[in-house]
Amino acid sequence: MQAHSLFFFCFFFVFYQSLRGHEGGILCVDFDHSKGTLVSSSLDDTIRVWDLRHGLCSGQLEGHANLVRCLQLDDMRLLTGSDDGTIKQWDLSCFSSAPTPATTDSFSDISSPQRSPSTSPDLNDDTVSSRTVSYVSSFDDHQREVTTIDADSTNMVSGSNDKTMKLWDLETQKCVLTMDVMWASQNSNSNSSSTWSFDNFKMNFFESSIDYVGALQFWNFALASGTVDGKLRMWDLRTGQVHRTLPGHNGAITALQFDDIHLVSGSADKTVRVWDLRTGSVSDTLSFSGPVSSLQFNAGKIISSSNTTDIDVYNRTSFQHTKLSGHTEPVNTLQYKNNTLASGGKDKIVKIWAV
Ligand SMILES: *[C@@H]1O[C@H](CO)[C@@H](O)[C@H](O)[C@H]1NC(C)=O
Ligand SMILES: *[C@@H]1O[C@H](CO)[C@@H](O)[C@H](O)[C@H]1NC(C)=O
Ligand SMILES: *[C@@H]1O[C@H](CO)[C@@H](O)[C@H](O)[C@H]1NC(C)=O
Ligand SMILES: *[C@@H]1O[C@H](CO)[C@@H](O)[C@H](O)[C@H]1NC(C)=O
Numbered sequence: 001m002q003a004h005s006l007f008f009f010c011f012f013f014v015f016y017q018s019l020r021g022h023e024g025g026i027l028c029v030d031f032d033h034s035k036g037t038l039v040s041s042s043l044d045d046t047i048r049v050w051d052l053r054h055g056l057c058s059g060q061l062e063g064h065a066n067l068v069r070c071l072q073l074d075d076m077r078l079l080t081g082s083d084d085g086t087i088k089q090w091d092l093s094c095f096s097s098a099p100t101p102a103t104t105d106s107f108s109d110i111s112s113p114q115r116s117p118s119t120s121p122d123l124n125d126d127t128v129s130s131r132t133v134s135y136v137s138s139f140d141d142h143q144r145e146v147t148t149i150d151a152d153s154t155n156m157v158s159g160s161n162d163k164t165m166k167l168w169d170l171e172t173q174k175c176v177l178t179m180d181v182m183w184a185s186q187n188s189n190s191n192s193s194s195t196w197s198f199d200n201f202k203m204n205f206f207e208s209s210i211d212y213v214g215a216l217q218f219w220n221f222a223l224a225s226g227t228v229d230g231k232l233r234m235w236d237l238r239t240g241q242v243h244r245t246l247p248g249h250n251g252a253i254t255a256l257q258f259d260d261i262h263l264v265s266g267s268a269d270k271t272v273r274v275w276d277l278r279t280g281s282v283s284d285t286l287s288f289s290g291p292v293s294s295l296q297f298n299a300g301k302i303i304s305s306s307n308t309t310d311i312d313v314y315n316r317t318s319f320q321h322t323k324l325s326g327h328t329e330p331v332n333t334l335q336y337k338n339n340t341l342a343s344g345g346k347d348k349i350v351k352i353w354a355v
Contacts, residue, residue: 004092015326019050023059026344028333030073031352033340036060039070039078039349047080049133051094052352058095059131063088063138069211071147079156080135081146087158087174088135089170095131109162112326139168141175147211150218157223157237159213165225167237177240181213181227184235184242205244210268224263226253232265232275246275248282255295264302266292272304272314286314286321296336303341303355312341313355 024043031038038050039061047061047068066083070347078090143162150157156168167177214224223235230249233242251269258264262283263275268291274284290307298304302314311324311331329346336342341353 015324015351015353017052017055017352018326019055019057019352020348021048022046022348022350025329025346025348026075026227026332027069028071028351029068029216029335029342029344029350030071030078031335031337031340031342032073033338035076037073037092037095038342038350038352039073039092040055040073040344043067043078043342049069049092049131050350056166058132061090061133061135063067066145067314069071069145072149072151074153079149081149081150081158085144085146085160086143087139087142087156087168088147088148089137089139089173090133090135092133111340113267120136137173139173139175141166141178145211147213148216150216152218155218156316157216157218159211159216159225161212163212164292165213165216165223165235177237179223179235180238181225181233184233184240210252211254214253216265217258217267218258219258224256224258225268228252228257228267230267230269232256244280244325246280251291254292257295257297259299264295264297264299266295266304268292268307274302284316286312288312290330293330293332294334296334296341298336299353303334303336305334305343308344309347311341311353324352324353324355 007243027041029040036051038052038054041047045099049059051058052279060270062226064082065086068080068082070081072079076090076092076096079087081087106312142160144159144160148159155164155169159165160318161179165179166175173231203243210228213225217224221237223237225233225294230251232246236243249267251267253265253267255266266272270288270291272286272292272295273282273350276283280339288306293305295304304312307330309327313322327345327347329344331345334343339354344350
């Protein structure tokens with residue numbers, strides 16, 4: 001099995017798998033290809049677990065009372081944040097420990113990426129080996145929708161439309177720090193004009209489906225958040241204080257990711273900006289025809305989706321854009337790891353690409 005996957009990842013350059021079965025647009029995806037597992041959530045109100053080796057849905061996760069907007073999978077530990085205001089933790093190890101028996105058919109499916117997408121392994125409801133799994137723990141302090149989460153092995157930070165972010169201890173499920181975005185920005189020594197900005201954006205926020213905390217990521221004590229006012233804030237998780245604000249976007253932040261040197265942010269203002277964290281300045285700006293919905297980057301490229309069916313791959317060395325075409329409706333969400341990209345669209349399909 002490993003040998004097949006390896007062969008596969010090494011030799012085929014683009015699109016190779018479609019996961020079909022959801023009955024509504026895809027909201028978020030994450031995967032672990034060493035375990036051959038992908039998880040997706042959708043507007044159809046389901047969370048599905050997929051067996052990537054066979055391209056089939058291997059189960060559903062039940063326990064949330066509303067849509068799941070964000071999720072993270074690490075070594076078969078899944079965290080899901082929902083419109084029901086809770087975050088739930090799931091143990092998916094049952095999906096890797098009991099793989100469906102491999103048939104010759106499914107092998108030939110997965111090793112024939114030249115087939116057209118329409119003949120890729122499809123999911124029909126009658127083919128679901130309906131394993132239903134329940135959560136192992138719940139994190140219950142947010143007052144409104146949980147819109148974004150990030151976790152390491154011991155802690156998690158969540159952002160919500162209740163206008164707070166919370167730091168959690170994963171073991172005890174206790175909230176150990178609450179960061180009130182408005183309070184912090186008024187009390188930080190950064191510019192007080194941020195108060196004005198929030199009033200200005202309030203109307204937008206309540207009238208649209210845009211999230212208050214659109215994106216966040218943390219590393220040790222450093223937390224970066226992107227909010228509806230277009231601001232990126234750097235927080236110190238030891239104090240819960242903002243120590244830096246990066247202005248510059250003219251619309252809600254919808255995506256962000258950072259490494260040692262750069263922070264890359266995507267916004268409803270139709271741009272992706274690359275910030276140099278050493279200087280706090282923008283080193284590159286990419287413009288799109290629609291609001292940016294998702295992005296991921298590494299040293300070589302920035303992969304982003306805006307309100308289009310194509311996924312944009314930007315080469316950070318040559319400054320060239322390449323398009324990945326295949327979705328038939330706009331792409332909502334992207335996840336990129338180890339040269340494998342998973343994308344989910346309004347077309348209800350999750351696609352896997354080697355990039
Ligand atoms: C606050 O922002 C205004 C305009 O955005 C700027 O003119 C002013 O210098 C800033 N003040 C500080 C203390 O950064
Ligand atoms: C996204 O695209 C659709 C269809 O192309 C269009 O109707 C819609 O107005 C766009 N939304 C935004 C926010 O640009
Ligand atoms: C970017 O483009 C350069 C020059 O064309 C090429 O050598 C490099 O492999 C590309 N990088 C990626 C990550 O595709
Ligand atoms: C990516 O691959 C490396 C080495 O092949 C492995 O150590 C790492 O765990 C992988 N990362 C993920 C997220 O799968």
